[in-house]
Amino acid sequence: MTEASDIWALGVIVVEMFTGVYPFEGRTLDESVANIINGRFKPLPDYIQGELQEMIISMISVLQVIDGFISIFENRELESITRTYSSAFSLIVDTASQEDKPYIFHKRPYPGLIRLFEHSKYLIINEAINSIFLLIKAGSTSTPDTDRHPHYETIQESDGINKIFALFQKNEINEYFAMFQKNESKYSKDRAALCLSFLFRMREITDSVMRMKIINHIKSLLNDSDDYVKEKAQNGLKYLILNSDEVKLLIYSKNPYPGLIRLLEHTNSKIVSDAIISIILLLQAGSSTTKESDTHPHFESFLACDGLKKIFALFQKNVSKYSRDRSAFCIGFLFKAQEITDPVMRQEIINHLKSLLYVNRCEILNETELIKIEQDLKLPTKGIKEYHKNILQKQETDLLLLSSVIVGREDNELRKRIISSGIVESLLLIFTKRDLNSITRTYSQTFFHITNNLNDEVKLLIYNKNPYPGLIRLLEHTNSKIVSDAIISIILLLQAGSSTTKESDTHPHFESFLACDGLKKIFALFQKNVSKYSRDRSALCIVYLFKAREITDPLMRNEIANHIKSLQNDADTWLKERAKTALKYIDQST
Structure with a gap:
């Protein structure tokens, strides 16, 4: 047993004490196991409400079971680990939703699973x-095909690439094993190869023996009798080709x-x-193997047909949409380091590529995702330590996604959607109520990214959420x-208040700022x-306020x-400009 599995077992006992019923009971044993896994x-x-309810639910969460399995795989003597453990964990991973699998990954399961390669069974x-x-x-599947695999570095920390390849080779050269246990040997060999083909997405396999x-x-698996293996081999081969400009x-x-262009006329x-994705992959290779200042090496051959x-x-x-988007990409690649001379083509292609930047952001942060982030931020963080840690990790992951999409971009409409989703209010509640030491920079930085690069109208939407008590507390x-x-978040909001009122008017945020003792704390x-x-x-904040x-x-x-x-002589241009405005306010008030 482990600490995590002990907590899970205790949670089950507590529920049985309150209800007299086993919480995961099904009509059959298999159904009971499935209930635990899901x-x-x-x-x-x-009558079980509040913190007690939260504590019990966190104790019997499947996450506790996962922690227990991982600890067993990493620490227990290998031959004492039976198939009951490996089979149950495999079933948990297999039946977990696409949304839940990243949480299993964040539990760092790879070291223990890779250790199991040394098992005799x-x-x-x-x-x-x-x-x-x-x-x-x-x-x-959770990241674009053009991105490197997000688990590569984590696998490498356990020397996973070499150990997965060793497993592949072990089943390749052990003829005796293959002769008597052919299906079992093929199973692990196929999946080892698939693992490596997926992991090396957008990376070159530098080991020539491994690559070959x-x-x-993977090519041989394209004719496999197992449709699942065949389908995954197609993906694996695509990833291997994607990373090889050679x-x-x-x-x-x-x-x-000439042949690919002709296919564009197919019904x-x-x-x-x-055809169009094949063309763009070839054009990408031509771009990435030449200097940025060089024109595209395929340009003339492309024009020739x-x-x-x-x-x-x-x-x-x-x-x-698929072919329209990729047609625009093709033209963009072709005109590397040269101007599109056709004014109609230039305007239409540039406008379309610009629109994709906005559409992609909206697709990543759609309404469902925004609601999920807002709900995650409202999750209570009280309870046992592991539950608290899981919630904080989930919230930080959400906020990192949010920040990565909006940082440095002027997108008022997207930020309006973020504000209306309730995310800003949830962040401010965290700033106001949560223990300061448990608030990491991910939270404060995300709030700044939401507030920055905004027009004054949208900043005032944030002001309407009463932001100052929470922000002042963070000081x-x-x-x-x-x-x-x-x-900086405070000053951006104060600036919006100043610029949307007459110079002769007092600052509209003055009273709300004083109400949370903000002036005194800013001066401190x-x-x-x-x-x-x-x-x-x-x-600057104090001058804007006055x-x-x-x-x-x-x-x-x-x-x-x-x-x-x-500050009039400061090296920072942004500061100098605002100091001039601030001096004007000082002169007006004296």
Whole structure:
């Protein structure tokens, strides 16, 4: 047993004490096991509410079981690990939803599963490699084909690439094993090859022996009698070809464009799609193997078969979004380091490529995803340590996704959707209520990214959510970067309040700022002088607040005025510009 499995067992006992019923009971043993794996249990009585309910639910979560299995695989003497464990874990991974598999990955299962390769029982080895492949496959499907596999580095930490290849070779050379246990040997060999083909997506297999053997084996699986293996081999081969510019250039040397361009006229839209993606993969190889300042090496051969004209015709024909998008990509690649001289083509292609940047962001952060993030931020973090850790990890993952999509981009509409989803209010509630030490920079930085690069109208939507109490509280955080995120978020909101009112009007946020003792705390931060960054912005905040008002505290007035004057000669242009505005407010109030 492990600590995690002990907690799970205790949770089950507690439920039985309250209800007299086993929580995962099914009509058969298999159904009971399936209930455990899928986290399906009988509802708790209505009188179990609040923190007690949260604690019990977290105790009997399947995540506790997963932790227990991983600990066993990593620490227990190998031969004492029976197939019951490896089979149950494989079943958990197999039946987990696409959304849940990343949480299993974050439990770091690979070291323990890779260790099972040394087991004497081939069925346990089979289940270990199958679990690994299912997780790797989930990592592939949750990220674009053009991205490197997100699990590669984690696998490497356990020397996983070499050990998976060793497993592949072990089953290749052990003729005796293969003779008497052919199906079992083939099972682990096939999945080892599939694991490596998926892991090396958008990476070159530098080991020439590994590359040759894996490619040849994956090719052989295209004719496999098992449809599942055959389908996954197609994906694996695609990933291996995607990462090899050398292979693509060999194909280019065979003059592929005339034939591929001709297929664009086919009546079957799927054949057209196959042709256009083949063209773009070859063009990508031509781009990536030449300097950025060089024109595309395929340009002349493309024009020779009237390819540019036909690709643009396909773009305008708009047979499908798939072929239209990729036609635009093709033209973009072709005109590397040269201008599109046709004004109609230039305008239409540029506008379409720009639109894809916005559409892709909306697809990543669709309404369902925004609702999920907002709900995750509301999850209670009280309870046992492991449950608390899981919730924080889930929230941080959500916020990192959110930040990666919006950071550095001016997209008012997307931010309006984020604000209306309730995410901003949930963040502010965290800033106001949660223990400061458990608030990491991911939270404060995400709030800044939402507030930054916004027009004043949308910033005022944030102001309507009463942001100052939470942001002011963050100024007491021990992490200076979180303090910096809070103070810059405050100044961005104050700027919006200033610029949307007349110069002769007092600042519209003044009263709400005083209501949470904000003025006193901002000045305390200024005097504390944690960093130049926060001191400069604290001074600016105070001056913005006292727009068309006199600073009645003589000490504050003198210190802030002197500091703002010193910023006129600052090396930071952004600061200098705002210092000029601030000095104007000071002059008006005196």
